[in-house]
Amino acid sequence: MDLDSLVIVDEGLISREIFTNEDIYRLEQEKIFGKCWLYLAHESQLKNPGDYVTTYMGEDPVLVIRGEDGKIGAFLNLCRHRGTKLCVRDEGNSFFFTCPYHGWTYNSEGRLTGVPLEKIAYPNLDKSEWGLIQVPRLVNYKGTIWGNWDPEAPSFEEYLGDMKPYFDMFLDRYDGNMKIYGGVHRWIIPVNWKIPSENFMGDSYHALFTHKSAVEVRLRNPYSPNDFEISTKNGHGFGAQVGGTGRGVEASEEYKKILWESIDKIADKMGDFVRDIMPLGHLHIFPNFSVLDLWPYTFLRVWNPKGPEKTEVRSWLVVDGRVSEEENRKIAKKFELEFGPGGVFEQDDAEVWFRISETLRGPMGRKVKLNYQGGLGMEKEASSVLGPNARGILGAPFGETNQRMFYKRWLELLKG
Amino acid sequence: MEQFPRQEIEDFLYREARLLDERNFDKWLEMFTDDAEYIVVSTKFQDTVSSEGVATHGKREIIIFDDTKASLTLRVQRLKTKYAWAEDPPSNTVRVVSNVLVEPVSNVALVFSDVVIYKAREEADIDVIIATRKDEIVRKKEELKIRRREARLIPPVLNIRNISVFI
Numbered sequence: 074m075d076l077d078s079l080v081i082v083d084e085g086l087i088s089r090e091i092f093t094n095e096d097i098y099r100l101e102q103e104k105i106f107g108k109c110w111l112y113l114a115h116e117s118q119l120k121n122p123g124d125y126v127t128t129y130m131g132e133d134p135v136l137v138i139r140g141e142d143g144k145i146g147a148f149l150n151l152c153r154h155r156g157t158k159l160c161v162r163d164e165g166n167s168f169f170f171t172c173p174y175h176g177w178t179y180n181s182e183g184r185l186t187g188v189p190l191e192k193i194a195y196p197n198l199d200k201s202e203w204g205l206i207q208v209p210r211l212v213n214y215k216g217t218i219w220g221n222w223d224p225e226a227p228s229f230e231e232y233l234g235d236m237k238p239y240f241d242m243f244l245d246r247y248d249g250n251m252k253i254y255g256g257v258h259r260w261i262i263p264v265n266w267k268i269p270s271e272n273f274m275g276d277s278y279h280a281l282f283t284h285k286s287a288v289e290v291r292l293r294n295p296y297s298p299n300d301f302e303i304s305t306k307n308g309h310g311f312g313a314q315v316g317g318t319g320r321g322v323e324a325s326e327e328y329k330k331i332l333w334e335s336i337d338k339i340a341d342k343m344g345d346f347v348r349d350i351m352p353l354g355h356l357h358i359f360p361n362f363s364v365l366d367l368w369p370y371t372f373l374r375v376w377n378p379k380g381p382e383k384t385e386v387r388s389w390l391v392v393d394g395r396v397s398e399e400e401n402r403k404i405a406k407k408f409e410l411e412f413g414p415g416g417v418f419e420q421d422d423a424e425v426w427f428r429i430s431e432t433l434r435g436p437m438g439r440k441v442k443l444n445y446q447g448g449l450g451m452e453k454e455a456s457s458v459l460g461p462n463a464r465g466i467l468g469a470p471f472g473e474t475n476q477r478m479f480y481k482r483w484l485e486l487l488k489g
Numbered sequence: 490m491e492q493f494p495r496q497e498i499e500d501f502l503y504r505e506a507r508l509l510d511e512r513n514f515d516k517w518l519e520m521f522t523d524d525a526e527y528i529v530v531s532t533k534f535q536d537t538v539s540s541e542g543v544a545t546h547g548k549r550e551i552i553i554f555d556d557t558k559a560s561l562t563l564r565v566q567r568l569k570t571k572y573a574w575a576e577d578p579p580s581n582t583v584r585v586v587s588n589v590l591v592e593p594v595s596n597v598a599l600v601f602s603d604v605v606i607y608k609a610r611e612e613a614d615i616d617v618i619i620a621t622r623k624d625e626i627v628r629k630k631e632e633l634k635i636r637r638r639e640a641r642l643i644p645p646v647l648n649i650r651n652i653s654v655f656i
Contacts, residue, residue, distance in 0.1 A: 162534045163645070164549075256533065256551040260647035285572040290563055385646070406555045410563075415529065415554045415652040417567050420575035423650035431612060 076488055082481045085446035085473065092265040093433040097487070098381040104486050105360050106131025108223045110232045112362040112375055113137045113147055115389070116216040117252035123166040123181055128387070129377045130220060135208060136160050137218060140182040141168055145213065147220045148183045148205035159205075163257060179205050215244040216251055235305035235464035236358065238343065243353050243366060246335040250394035255405055258388040258413045264426040266361055266378040267483070269386070272422070273365065273374065274310045274357035275302050275468070275475025278447065283421050292411070301350070302448075302475050303455050305465040308482030310475030311364075312468075313354025324369035327400050331393055332368075346459040357475075359482055370408040382430045388413060445480070448472020491628055493598035495591050498626065501633045502602055506584035509655055514565040517655070521558050522627065522634045529554035529620070529656055531642045553642070553652065561655075575653035581609045582654055597636070600624040604640075608654055619643040620656050 074096060079088040091097055111130045114137045118126050125138035127150055134150040136159065152159050152172035159170045159179065171178040171187070178187035183205035188195055210221035212229040219229055226232070233240055244251070262269070272279065277300045287293045302312035324332075332352075340347035352366040363374040370390065377385040390408050392401040412419045432438045448469030455463040468474030501520075508517040521527070530550040556564070567573050585605045592599040606618040625637040640656045 164533070256549060258551060258553065259645070260649065262650045282572070283574065286567045286570040289570040289572065290566045292563070405552070406560075409552055409555045410560050413553055414647050414649070417564060420651040420653045421573065424575040424653075427613070427650050 076484060080480050080484045081442075082477050082484070085444065085449045085477060086442045087445050087480055089433060089439050089441050089443060092267065092429070093381050093439050095381060098378070100487055101378070102131045104489060105483070106133075106222075106378070108221070108226060108486065108489075109360050110210075110212075110219045110221045110226065110229050110358075111360075112217065112358070112373070113211075113220045114218045115251070115253050115373070115391070116145075116213060116218060118164060119145055119218070121166065123168045124164075125160065125167065125181075126164045127160050127162065128375070129385070130208070130222065131378060133222075134158060135220065136170070136205070137220075138181050141180070142182060144182075145211065145218060146183055147208035147211050147218075149208075151206075152177055152179075153185065153203045153205065163259075183207055215241070216247075216249065217244065232307075233305075233309065233358070234307045236307070236309040236311075238462065238464055239303070239305070239311060239353065239356070240358070242339050242343070242347060242351060243356065243364060245339055246332070246351070247391075247393055248335065248395075251391050252394050254390045254392040254401060256389075258386070260386050260414045261379065262384050262386055262423050262426060263382055264384055264423075264430050265382055266376045266384045267479075268426050268429060269374075269376050269384060269422070270357060270361055270363065271476045271479055272426075273355045273363035274479050275304070275312050275355070275473060277302065277312050277314075277355070278471040278473075279422075279425075281471075283425055284418050286421070287411075287418060292417070298470060300470040302468040302470075302472055303463075303465045304452075304468060304475045304478040306478055308359030308479050309357060310465075310478060311353055311356035312475065313350055313352070315349050325400050325403070328369050328396055328404070331395055344460040344462045346463055349459075357479070359479065365412070370404045370411075372408065372412060382433065445473050445476050447476075448474055449477075490593065491596045491598075493591055493593050493626070493628075495589065497633070498591050498598060498600055499589050501626070502586050502589060502600070502624075505635075506586050506604070510582050510584055512579060514568065514655075518558070518562060518565060520633075520635055521561070522629065522636045523558055525558045525561075525635055526637045527554060527556040527558075527561055528552065528638065529640045529642065529652070531645060531647065533645050550641075554640075554656075564655075575651050578611060580654060583607045596627060598624075598626040600626050604656065606654060606656065616649045618649065618652065618654070618656065622656070 079090055114126045119139040122139050122141050127136050135147050136150040137147045139145050150159050154177050155174055157172050157174045168181045169178055176189040180186045185200040185203045208220040209224045212219050214229055281296050288295055297314050299315035304310040336351050352368055356364040361376040365372055373389045375387045379385050451469040452466045452474050455465045455467040458467050530552050533549045586602055588603045590601040603621045608616040620640040620642050622640045624635050626633050627636050
């Protein structure tokens with residue numbers, strides 16, 4: 074397959090084939106989800122030995138657990154005997170996982186500890202060789218847990234590249250007090266995983282129209298033209314309204330005080346431009362991890378591929394533990410009104426994305442090249458506009474530089 | 490003690506379902522008290538360990554809707570704009586309400602019911618939303634009103650792209 078003809082970044086042309094083709098999808102599993110750093114969990118979900126969550130790395134199910142030894146490990150969530158899925162719960166606490174098929178049992182460090190009738194049926198079994206398959210690279214980056222199947226992969230910090238200062242701004246704001254609030258929303262949307270990914274990476278443009286109803290019912294102020302989008306040229310990117318996304322939306326004094334103190338602290342270190350870009354708005358780390366950092370709520374996202382035209386959404390509200398429970402409850406209420414399967418923003422996102430999939434089946438429709446030319450050639454070095462500590466390139470307001478850079482990275486990895 | 494004949498409660502729930510299926514949202518909002526709570530959750534399976542170290546298999550609720558009458562009203566206003574794409578064109582829906590049980594507790598009727606919502610849209614498969622509900626229904630000036638609804642969706646992972654209808 075001539076991948077270069079499908080993604081022509083310099084001209085801002087992308088073939089729709091990449092959102093539906095089975096071969097491309099399989100290649101992505103291997104070359105992208107098998108090689109990139111993938112978000113697994115937040116440390117606040119794994120406080121005690123035995124605490125675990127289950128998730129996916131691409132199509133592979135994984136179990137992330139704090140072992141009895143206190144260390145966090147990640148394992149392919151399947152029994153080594155016949156491949157039965159071992160843990161079918163979203164989260165919990167357990168020191169043992171027993172396969173329901175033949176009863177093989179693994180401990181919280183992934184070791185095979187029990188085989189029924191071992192002496193009769195498996196007299197020569199070396200159990201130490203049949204532990205769970207471990208994700209070889211795991212990092213706890215300021216409370217966020219990431220895994221990588223590729224033993225040769227660069228370090229996570231290297232992988233972030235110029236995204237690091239911005240991701241740091243986001244995480245440092247919480248000063249170690251970030252926690253997941255209220256569990257995980259999970260639902261299936263009928264669209265390729267790259268569509269929501271590119272949306273969260275750089276699509277301020279869609280808000281003007283997809284979410285126009287929110288302005289009409291005064292959930293949002295009319296959208297400001299002061300938008301900026303920053304790409305760090307390695308597939309990651311973010312964008313926001315100048316002045317911080319959602320500023321002016323009602324928030325409590327308590328929330329604002331903690332937020333502003335944190336922003337001031339970071340601005341003192343990084344420069345005044347920080348005050349103009351936090352909260353960070355939409356942020357995406359390649360390939361499928363997103364953040365929406367608004368005023369007054371923030372959530373994390375993973376877009377798990379489930380086939381070329383199917384994505385499992387995982388969404389976690391995160392709150393600042395220094396904010397009172399009463400206020401965080403109010404923040405959660407607002408989040409649930411706006412995002413999640415019933416949110417008034419998200420309902421319409423899912424609808425327009427579904428309509429993309431609806432037009433992919435025909436031989437003509439899937440060949441069409443799409444226009445990703447927003448702000449083409451209008452990029453500047455971010456430092457030339459925002460100050461010496463700003464990294465990456467600044468695209469035109471409402472432009473599509475971030476999306477183009479996302480697909481540039483995507484193409485490099487697929488060809489690599 | 491207030492009387493809540495089952496027939497009257499059932500008729501109330503059927504009327505509610507019909508108002509929603511007919512998209513008469515303003516009349517539907519009138520069926521709630523001004524201080525109403527409207528909550529929709531999904532249920533996850535979870536392993537937990539008790540303080541004695543005994544493993545149990547528990548469940549955990551994940552909140553999807555946590556609305557007041559004011560936020561429900563806002564959702565209805567949104568549906569009336571020209572930009573509510575999830576309901577443009579409007580879905581055709583049928584709500585089948587069943588298994589109604591009424592337990593009067595002083596001046597409140599605790600009402601359990603199950604609902605299956607069929608939602609049909611142009612060129613899309615029919616979405617089926619299944620929920621079991623617990624309502625607190627009170628009588629205000631002779632009329633029944635919902636003071637609290639808690640609907641529990643059956644699937645732990647929703648296999649529908651959105652919930653653009655009321656449950």
